[in-house]
Amino acid sequence: MPNERRRKIAQNSLLLKSFSQEIQDMVLSMSSWREYDRGETLFLQGETAQAIHIVTEGWVKLYRIAPNGGEAVVNVFAKGESFGEAVAFRGHAYPVSAEAVTACEVMRIPSVALLEAMRKDPEIAVSVLASTFAHLHSLVSQLEQLKAQTGPQRVAEFLLELCEHEEGSCVVTLPYDKFLIAGRLGMKPESLSRSFAKLKTVGVHIKRNHAAIDNIERLRDFSETDPVEAWHKAQ
Amino acid sequence: MPNERRRKIAQNSLLLKSFSQEIQDMVLSMSSWREYDRGETLFLQGETAQAIHIVTEGWVKLYRIAPNGGEAVVNVFAKGESFGEAVAFRGHAYPVSAEAVTACEVMRIPSVALLEAMRKDPEIAVSVLASTFAHLHSLVSQLEQLKAQTGPQRVAEFLLELCEHEEGSCVVTLPYDKFLIAGRLGMKPESLSRSFAKLKTVGVHIKRNHAAIDNIERLRDFSETDPVEAWHKAQ
DNA sequence: AGGATTAAATGACTATAGTCAAGTTGTCGG
DNA sequence: CCGACAACTTGACTATAGTCATTTAATCCT
Numbered sequence: 001m002p003n004e005r006r007r008k009i010a011q012n013s014l015l016l017k018s019f020s021q022e023i024q025d026m027v028l029s030m031s032s033w034r035e036y037d038r039g040e041t042l043f044l045q046g047e048t049a050q051a052i053h054i055v056t057e058g059w060v061k062l063y064r065i066a067p068n069g070g071e072a073v074v075n076v077f078a079k080g081e082s083f084g085e086a087v088a089f090r091g092h093a094y095p096v097s098a099e100a101v102t103a104c105e106v107m108r109i110p111s112v113a114l115l116e117a118m119r120k121d122p123e124i125a126v127s128v129l130a131s132t133f134a135h136l137h138s139l140v141s142q143l144e145q146l147k148a149q150t151g152p153q154r155v156a157e158f159l160l161e162l163c164e165h166e167e168g169s170c171v172v173t174l175p176y177d178k179f180l181i182a183g184r185l186g187m188k189p190e191s192l193s194r195s196f197a198k199l200k201t202v203g204v205h206i207k208r209n210h211a212a213i214d215n216i217e218r219l220r221d222f223s224e225t226d227p228v229e230a231w232h233k234a235q
Numbered sequence: 236m237p238n239e240r241r242r243k244i245a246q247n248s249l250l251l252k253s254f255s256q257e258i259q260d261m262v263l264s265m266s267s268w269r270e271y272d273r274g275e276t277l278f279l280q281g282e283t284a285q286a287i288h289i290v291t292e293g294w295v296k297l298y299r300i301a302p303n304g305g306e307a308v309v310n311v312f313a314k315g316e317s318f319g320e321a322v323a324f325r326g327h328a329y330p331v332s333a334e335a336v337t338a339c340e341v342m343r344i345p346s347v348a349l350l351e352a353m354r355k356d357p358e359i360a361v362s363v364l365a366s367t368f369a370h371l372h373s374l375v376s377q378l379e380q381l382k383a384q385t386g387p388q389r390v391a392e393f394l395l396e397l398c399e400h401e402e403g404s405c406v407v408t409l410p411y412d413k414f415l416i417a418g419r420l421g422m423k424p425e426s427l428s429r430s431f432a433k434l435k436t437v438g439v440h441i442k443r444n445h446a447a448i449d450n451i452e453r454l455r456d457f458s459e460t461d462p463v464e465a466w467h468k469a470q
Numbered sequence: 471a472g473g474a475t476t477a478a479a480t481g482a483c484t485a486t487a488g489t490c491a492a493g494t495t496g497t498c499g500g
Numbered sequence: 501c502c503g504a505c506a507a508c509t510t511g512a513c514t515a516t517a518g519t520c521a522t523t524t525a526a527t528c529c530t
Contacts, residue, residue, distance in 0.1 A: 064378075066380075066383035066384060068383065068459050072378055086365075090361065095376075125357065125364070126324060132321055133322060139371065140374065141330075142378060143378060144299045146382070147307035147421040150486070153303070190487085190489080190509080191488075192508095193510080194487085194509090385515095385517095413478065426517055427478095428479050429479085
């Protein structure tokens with residue numbers, strides 16, 4: 001039975017937050033919950049999905065191993081985020097594998113719980129769709145970044161997403177190790193390191209797992225500039 | 236009011252095919268339908284979605300313009316495919332723009348039609364999720380390809396998806412022009428051209444808009460091999 | 471059929487990112 | 501405080517893909 005802190009985080013997730021109190025309680029009472037060590041596997045691609053997951057602590061990565069052996073990080077989820085909605089609902093095979101990248105806590109909502117909730121209130125389906133749409137949107141953004149931006153620009157955008165503010169300067173904490181950030185951005189750790197070095201010219205300084213951004217607008221400008229211009233600026 | 240041919244195609248779409256006859260009729264009676272010339276815009280990113288689209292003839296591309304001006308083709312849809320489910324349902328802004336890449340016919344299902352259908356039969360939501368999941372899955376595959384495969388390997392995979400069979404030889408028709416194929420695969424037309432040239436060494440020959448594949452298994456082998464090995468093979 | 475227009479292929483060159491190897495820094499346990 | 505280990509950075513080199521210019525081929529239009 002989930003404790004209070006976990007309940008709260010799960011209830012605030014995009015998936016559950018618009019449910020009525022009653023349905024939230026029902027769903028949560030059917031859910032189980034587990035801790036994972038760093039590096040542990042939650043599920044593998046090809047397994048049949050029977051549950052939706054909500055991260056209540058730590059970070060979980062979804063990745064895919066291509067037939068040629070290459071790993072592609074599809075997404076990394078933080079506390080309060082859910083994944084696997086659309087798959088679990090249909091009982092399909094997972095198209096990705098999931099692994100704990102830090103020690104973490106994950107809530108597991110059996111798909112039958114949601115199907116039952118949906119029967120009580122068809123509006124539930126709209127919430128599930130909303131979560132799924134958020135994932136869809138995030139994938140579309142990633143595709144855009146990979147196809148239309150250079151490495152340093154993707155890194156800039158990644159940092160900007162971590163910023164709380166829209167302007168001025170700030171210091172952000174890198175949420176997970178650089179190896180994983182590189183994977184998430186579709187590059188090798190060495191390239192990430194070189195991208196960071198290039199960003200020095202637009203006022204970004206990396207120290208341990210913190211990035212100091214002198215001027216957020218300047219960084220945004222860099223990420224939104226044409227690659228060839230950006231190159232001149234970074235000289 | 237949709238004619239018979241269009242009805243049939245729409246009814247066979249992943250979105251509508253599992254609906255009961257009655258609900259299909261209701262949804263279709265609320266739908267409208269339009270022809271577009273090549274190059275015409277169906278909608279632009281940022282517009283509010285109020286309908287789901289089903290292609291009943293021709294090809295439609297979804298693309299996104301990055302802030303730096305780069306275009307990223309997110310997907311290209313053929314006859315019988317639907318898009319925009321998750322967005323329309325929520326009334327969000329489209330995250331992508333849509334354009335006719337050939338002259339085409341598109342059916343427009345207002346989201347209210349589906350919401351009403353869902354109220355009659357909550358199982359409808361499962362169909363919508365199924366379609367959405369298919370899109371999600373396709374995006375995940377694309378990400379994997381971009382992150383973990385070389386250009387020629389992506390082209391090989393693209394050709395394999397067009398094949399009807401699993402083995403032997405075959406001739407496939409390139410569904411749209413090379414400029415668009417290049418965009419879909421995240422490369423420039425010149426690179427696509429060079430990729431085709433490399434695929435000659437694994438028995439692929441391009442003539443006009445047809446690709447002759449001598450041996451499907453050999454091509455699959457190429458697309459699934461480690462990039463460095465693939466390089467030696469293609470020498 | 472023939473010239474005009476567009477699509478595609480090729481060549482030369484550059485940039486961007488990957489690879490491999492060596493160095494640096496930081497962390498943790500004793 | 502020191503050594504061992506891991507994470508990260510840097511350097512040299514290579515490959516892969518992008519850019520720009522040019523050639524070749526295909527299509528269109530009277």
